[in-house]
Amino acid sequence: MTRDELRSKLAEFKLETRGVKDVLKKRLKNYYKKQKLMQKEPINGDSYYDYICVVDFEATCEEGNPPEFVHEIIEFPIVLLNTHTLEIEDTFQQYVKPEINPKLSDFCISLTGITQDIVDKADTFPQVLQNVIEWMRQRELGTKYSYSMLTDGSWDMSKFLNIQCRISRIKYPSFAKKWINIRKSYGNFYKVPRNQTKLTIMLEKLGMNYDGRPHSGLDDSKNIARIAIRMLQDGCELRVNERMHAGQLMTVSSSAPLEGAPAPQMPRYRN
Numbered sequence: 001m002t003r004d005e006l007r008s009k010l011a012e013f014k015l016e017t018r019g020v021k022d023v024l025k026k027r028l029k030n031y032y033k034k035q036k037l038m039q040k041e042p043i044n045g046d047s048y049y050d051y052i053c054v055v056d057f058e059a060t061c062e063e064g065n066p067p068e069f070v071h072e073i074i075e076f077p078i079v080l081l082n083t084h085t086l087e088i089e090d091t092f093q094q095y096v097k098p099e100i101n102p103k104l105s106d107f108c109i110s111l112t113g114i115t116q117d118i119v120d121k122a123d124t125f126p127q128v129l130q131n132v133i134e135w136m137r138q139r140e141l142g143t144k145y146s147y148s149m150l151t152d153g154s155w156d157m158s159k160f161l162n163i164q165c166r167i168s169r170i171k172y173p174s175f176a177k178k179w180i181n182i183r184k185s186y187g188n189f190y191k192v193p194r195n196q197t198k199l200t201i202m203l204e205k206l207g208m209n210y211d212g213r214p215h216s217g218l219d220d221s222k223n224i225a226r227i228a229i230r231m232l233q234d235g236c237e238l239r240v241n242e243r244m245h246a247g248q249l250m251t252v253s254s255s256a257p258l259e260g261a262p263a264p265q266m267p268r269y270r271n
Contacts, residue, residue, distance in 0.1 A: 001025070003021045003024065006021065006024040006025060006028060007024060009028055010024060010027060010028055010031075013028075013031055015027060015028075015031060015233075016207075016230070016233060016234075018206065018207025018208065019205060019206045019207040020205045020207070022190060022191070022192070022205075023190055023205055023206055023207075023234075026189070026190055026191075026234060027234045027235075030234055030235030030236075031235070033235065034235055047258060048083060048237065048258065049083055049146050049147050049148045049258075049260055050082070050083060050084065050145040050146050050147060051080055051081060051082060051083060051089075051139075051141060051145055051146075051147040051148075052080075052081040052083060052147065052148055052149075052150050052180070052225075052228060052238065053078050053079070053080060053081075053136070053141070053147055053148070053149050053150065054078065054079040054080075054081060054150045054151075054221045054222075054224050054225045054228065055076075055077065055078055055149060055150070055151055055156055055176075055221060056077060056151065056152055056156060056217050056220040056221040056224060057073045057075060057076060057077075057156050057160045057161070057217060058073070058074055058075035058112045058114060058215065058216070058217040059071040059072055059073050059074060059160050059164075060072045060074055060098050060101050060104060060105070060108055061105065061107065061108045061111065062105045062107055062108070063105070063107040069101075070100050070101070070163065070167070071159070071160055071163060072096070072098035072099065072100055072101065072125075072163075072164060072167060073096050073098075073125060073160055073161070073164045074095060074096050074097075074098055074104070074108075074112070074114055074119055074122075075093070075094075075095055075096065075112065075114060075216075075217035075218070076092075076093070076094050076095075076096060076128050076129075076132060076217070077091065077092065077093045077217040077218040077220075077221045078091065078092040078093075078132065078135070078136075078221065079091050079218070079221040079222050079224070079225045080092075080139065081150075081225045081228060081229065083232065086229050086232055086233060087229075088222065088225055090139065091218060091221075091222070092132065092135045093217070093218045094122070094123070094128045094131055094132075095114060095118050095119055095121075095122040095128075096119070096122050096123065096124065096125050096128050097119050097120065097121075097122040097123060097124050097125075098119060099124060099125075099167060099168075100167060102119075102120075103116065104116050104119060111215050112215050112216065112217075113213055113215070113216055124168070125164055125167070125168045126168050126170055129168075129170070129173065129266065129267075130266055132264075133173075133175075133264040133265065133266055136175070136264045137263070137264060141261075141263070141264065142175065142260065142261055142262050142263030142264060143263050146260030147260055147261055148178070148179065148180055148238075148239075148240055148260060148261055149175070149176055149178070149179040149180070149261060150179060150180040150181075150182055150224070150228060150238065151179050151180070151181060151182070151224075152181075152182055152183060152199055152220070152224045153181060153183050154181055154242055154249055157176055157179055157242070157244060158242075158244060158249040161173075161176055162244065162247065165267070166270075169269055169270045170267045170268070170269055170270060171267035171268050171269075171270060172244060172247075172267065173264065173265075173266075173267045174262050174264075174265065174267070175261045175262055175263075175264040175265075176244075176261075177243055177244050177245075177261075178240045178242070178243040178244075178252065178259075178261060179240060179242055179243070180238050180239065180240055180241060180242075181241055181242045182202075182224060182227060182228060182231075182238070183197040183198075183202075184197075184241050184242070185231065185236065185238050185239075185241060186202055186227065186231065189231060189234075189236040190205070192205070199220065199223060199224065199227075200214075202227050203223060203226070203227060206227065206230050208226060208227075208230070210223055211223060211226070239252075239254065239256075239258060240252050240256070240258075240259070241254065
């Protein structure tokens with residue numbers, strides 16, 4: 001089928017018609033697959049996560065990022081995606097005061113849009129993490145509602161959060177030990193190579209433009225959430241595919257049982 005034929009077929013079923021040909025093909029194929037399954041058995045809506053928490057940290061950086069440079073989190077955003085309504089239900093954003101390199105480089109300021117004044121007035125990481133946990137608890141995540149964390153790549157959790165917890169002398173939080181790496185999910189679902197899973201390329205291939213300011217943690221998170229919504233609409237079951245174990249990044253098998261993250265709790269301080 002040509003791209004135009006695919007688009008008219010999708011329009012007939014009142015499905016999204018934006019995206020490159022491979023994406024459209026996958027969307028149509030999944031629609032047929034879903035219809036077939038629904039004839040056999042009703043879908044059990046209770047088994048999937050109620051919410052997905054999209055996180056995209058911003059961290060201190062220098063031009064060229066010398067290997068000895070220690071990255072500290074300076075923005076902690078969360079976008080709360082409701083998997084039932086497929087809408088962004090809420091957002092959280094707080095800036096963080098770095099301790100090791102309290103003065104931001106000019107490169108970091110121009111990349112992230114975060115000024116020296118913003119971080120000077122911000123709380124340190126343990127207090128911000130406490131606020132994050134309080135915010136998540138108010139939304140009954142891990143108690144009334146099941147949820148999973150989602151990131152764009154492995155680095156947010158395995159590198160930035162991991163390093164930050166060591167700097168702040170706190171244990172790694174249990175709610176962030178497993179997550180969905182959307183780059184992996186996107187590559188596997190649409191059958192594209194790893195180099196085509198950058199945020200802007202994923203948006204472009206799905207026929208979407210970036211909304212907001214690139215490298216603003218909150219705007220990045222919102223755009224990642226838009227990709228997640230489109231993937232869920234296209235029939236992808238986004239599942240946890242990475243985890244931290246004993247300080248190391250591990251892969252989670254796609255055949256592992258679908259489990260939500262635990263109710264968030266403030267981690268203990270390290271001895």
